[in-house]
Amino acid sequence: MASINAYILIYCDSALCKSNVFSGSYCCSGYIVAYILCTVVRLITTSTLTQGLERIPDQLGYLVISEDGVLASAGELENDEHTAGVIMQMMRTACRFRLQGAAEPPFKRMSVMLEDYVYTVTVSGQKVFVVKRQNNHREPVVV
Amino acid sequence: ISNVLTASTLELHLDDTMKNPAIIGVLCTDQQGHILGCRGSLSDEHGGVVSVLARQVASLTKDPTDSPTVCLESDSGNILVRAHGTITVAVHKMSS
Numbered sequence A: 001m002a003s004i005n006a007y008i009l010i011y012c013d014s015a016l017c018k019s020n021v022f023s024g025s026y027c028c029s030g031y032i033v034a035y036i037l038c039t040v041v042r043l044i045t046t047s048t049l050t051q052g053l054e055r056i057p058d059q060l061g062y063l064v065i066s067e068d069g070v071l072a073s074a075g076e077l078e079n080d081e082h083t084a085g086v087i088m089q090m091m092r093t094a095c096r097f098r099l100q101g102a103a104e105p106p107f108k109r110m111s112v113m114l115e116d117y118v119y120t121v122t123v124s125g126q127k128v129f130v131v132k133r134q135n136n137h138r139e140p141v142v143v
Numbered sequence B: 001i002s003n004v005l006t007a008s009t010l011e012l013h014l015d016d017t018m019k020n021p022a023i024i025g026v027l028c029t030d031q032q033g034h035i036l037g038c039r040g041s042l043s044d045e046h047g048g049v050v051s052v053l054a055r056q057v058a059s060l061t062k063d064p065t066d067s068p069t070v071c072l073e074s075d076s077g078n079i080l081v082r083a084h085g086t087i088t089v090a091v092h093k094m095s096s
Helices: A002-012 A020-054 A081-094 B007-018 B044-060
Strands: A059-066 A069-075 A109-113 A117-124 A127-134 B023-029 B035-040 B069-074 B077-084 B087-093
Touching: A020 A059, A020 A069, A020 A127, A059 A081, A069 A081, A081 A109, A081 A117, A081 A127, A081 B044, A081 B069, B007 B023, B007 B035, B023 B044, B035 B044, B044 B069, B044 B077, B044 B087
Parallel strands: none
Antiparallel strands: A059 A069, A059 A127, A109 A117, A109 B069, A117 A127, B023 B035, B023 B087, B069 B077, B077 B087
């Protein structure tokens, strides 16, 4: 997005903008075009992220969270900033867990199991993905 | 584990838990993160994180009878954390 803004600024600095007649309106248009392009890119990126989450079986809702805040939410987790905040706190705590001097955090996925549902949490590309799923209680099978 | 459990009974329970071949570590803490007992891969240094996780997860549910279980999953094993009253228990199990 920064590179798109930079491109527009460079364009505006070209011979066209150096003319006093055109500089004001073209520069304003340039910034508006940059903003629209950035918004479109962000929407496409978010849609790509959430497409897969929509298809998870038994999913009741999801959150996609970055350090800046909630990027996407849906279903029972739509606009649920409280859950997003608690999950992020838990991820920061859990990442401090180290087993016998290991350098890496000892988990790839965190699950929070409640009576009726489960939150499954993972991190990818500096984003935290949270999916709320139905908890289908499975009894242990004796063999 | 009951609030009136004695330290020696807790130690016996921890030893019994470790007899399960799938379990490679177990730990109990109080609400402040002080270790009440531990075995195997889980030790004193893990008490703080375990008790804080249990405290944080409690705010995910409004039902006081619903005690959530937190599971940290990896290829080498799972660490399960759950609060029972004022005591938090963590178990490190091999992946099945």
